[in-house]
Amino acid sequence: MSKNFQLERETSSLSSFPNSKSFFSKLKSWLLPYAFLSPTLVVVTLFFFIPLVMVFILSFTNLDMTNFGILKWWQPANWTLDNYVKIFTNRFFPRILNNTLMYVSMTLIFFNVGMALVIALITTNINRRVGFAFRLIWLMCRLTPVVVYIMMWKALAGPAPMGVLNKHILGPLGIGGGEFLLNTNPWVFVILANGFIGASFGMIIFSSAIEAIPKDYMIASKVDGASTWQTIRYITIPMIKWPLLFVTTYQTLSLLTSFEQILLLTNGGPGLYETEVWSLTAYHRAFSSYFGNTQWGYGSAWAVILVIIGIIMAIIYLRVFKFNELIQEPKIDQL
């Protein structure tokens, strides 16, 4: 407290004219942060805010390919709750919800946070060059064009003579009958394919955060006779709490809205809605219905619910991780 006070006094005594600011210079310094933020505000308004309002409105209409340009979707007279009723009475609604929960939680726990943390911990504790090479290898999944990446997973999962896993690993071990693994275990591959991309994000953030921890802490714990596990549990993990919050939150939201990989890998199959997740449903309804009729209004309704779920999740995370305490006020404001 007293230290802060002293600091403030120091700051104000350093500036030559703290109290003689004119109205305009006060106005200027009040507006300055917003000037710095203005490019972001413009882009966000154009491509997030306006589209969000429009999606929200569209979700109350039955806009589709057949009445596009005819339906006056901006008129309240055309708004109904039909789309939402349709979603909640959908026979597959529980299944899609269940799929989404399973997909997000499994991929997040095992890969985007779990595997990312394991790889980061291992690669920061072994030979620097080797650790580096492994991190690059994991990053390759993210770098590969998604179409080719999914092609590779299909090749791994392929049926007996063609599939890599069946021919070289499962076959010699005598496991399974050489079926197409995507048909027998679709979920394993959905989670693996997404997880290997997702893990690289957390891996990079965690490993650079771990390397940023002052070495003194590690040495001190070694001197005190802590085991590797104790060092990780009591020093490393608490020190990277902030990146853990960021990655968990960011990746939950990423997973909730990601669908490209599943679209290309199983397209929601192999059974009826077996691997169909929420965002994929939104995409299917909005862009590729079975009858070639794209129901933009209905798809928007699915998306709106997803946005709401995402926002609620984000707020819960921010509360759990005590976001407000982590964000401190900036020290210098004005001079």
Next chain:
Amino acid sequence: MVLNKFRLNFKSILVYLALLTFSMPIFLAFLWLIITTFSTRTEGLESLGWTLSNWSFLWKSPFGPKFQSIWFVTLNTFLLATVMTTIVVFVSSMSAYALSRMKFAGRKGFLSATLILHAFPSVTLLIPIYFVLRWITKIPIIGQGFPLIGGFGFNTIGGVALVMVAFQLPFGIWIMKGFFDNISWDMERSALIDGASRFQVWWKILMPNIKPGIAALSIFAFISGWNAYIIPFTFTVGRAGKSTVLSVYLQNFMSESVMTEWNMVAAVGLFQLIPVLIFFFFTQEALLNIYGGGAKGGA
């Protein structure tokens, strides 16, 4: 002592073994990819006949002479990724500076809102973004008559780049804020006392000091621009549109009426991957430093 040393080695061997096991699918997958691009057919990792014909797209267009050559598409992709990266770095570092260094109403709200922005699924915002881009197209010069990138409207490289910038911003702002937070403010304070404006401080003092951050963000933004698929695919039309970027160009192989030549798709995919890998080789160090913040997010 000897036993202890042995145990240490045994432990580290176990660790390496675990790492190798976890990474196995990646090795297998990329090995398969490389073998496939040089084969007529494969069975697992076994080639049933070696060939170079999958790489013929490098010297002649696989869809006839009317289509753009792969090199033109590559150049286009490069342009899109560069434009997008430049905008992302500038816009997010400006915002991150304000969020890290200034006190203003709505700071906390803005910071959490940035994270929440990421919750908006790009899929379904695509329909309304189409309307917005069409509207920008109508603005003179900015909309369409821009040299090189064509403008910022519908069916232009600038327009596609701008939409992708929007989806990159939450990530960019958070990462850059971490780097700004880490710089001590003494340097900045002395510049301010000497009469520099906040803008000068940002550009001349802080930006040169967060070069690792800029490098890291640039690399990530560049990669997502280079691999962009859904957004360029949606917001470009016609034959010119089909050759905007490499990922969309890949799609040409699958939408033709003839059977898809998967081996050639793999070759084009590998071709798209190679520049990124080379680029990576030279920027390794920057990648390690993507996260600049310490245990806490404030400063």
